[in-house]
Amino acid sequence: MDNDNHLDKHLDIIKDVLKNYLQENKFRNTPERYTILEEIYKLDHHFNVDDLYLKMIQKKYQVSKATIYNTIEIFLDAGLIRKHQFGEKTNSSSSYEKSYFDKQHDHLVIYKKNSDKDIEEIVEFCDPRIQGIKDSIEEIFGVKIDSHTLYFYGHKK
Secondary structure, rough: OOHHHHHHHHHHHHHHHHHHHHHHHOOOOHHHHHHHHHHHHHHHOOOOOOHHHHHHHHOOOOOOOOHHHHHHHHHHOOOOOEEEEOOOOOOOOOEEOOOOOOOOOOOEEOOOOOOOEEEEEEEOOHHHHHHHHHHHHHHHOOOOOOOOOOEEEEEOO
């Protein structure tokens, strides 16, 4: 299956998830929400609201930043995206990533040389040892962990 067909299939599924979520929660079913969702799922990287807003304006979409903020909250609650705060040492804005088809992963935040504020790169990784730790914690404490977040921060050597 080529990438366009794969993306189209995924978009159909996530649009159904959104439609069901909106109906169940008695939200309006607006075309803007689906357009924003499509733009997010076409991205292959983390994004913030400002970046998404600029991208949509460049594509001549008539959407306000307030609409994007409100829609992001809906997508978070629906499980279609997840939120990150990568700037441990700064008051950076939130970053988001699509999450519906993504497997659990963690992040390495690499700062630019001689900076504790400017992020050079965000690397996603999955280490099976983390799953072992999660399993141990569940057994020891008698809990079921629904999700976790792990960030490592550093500089290149």
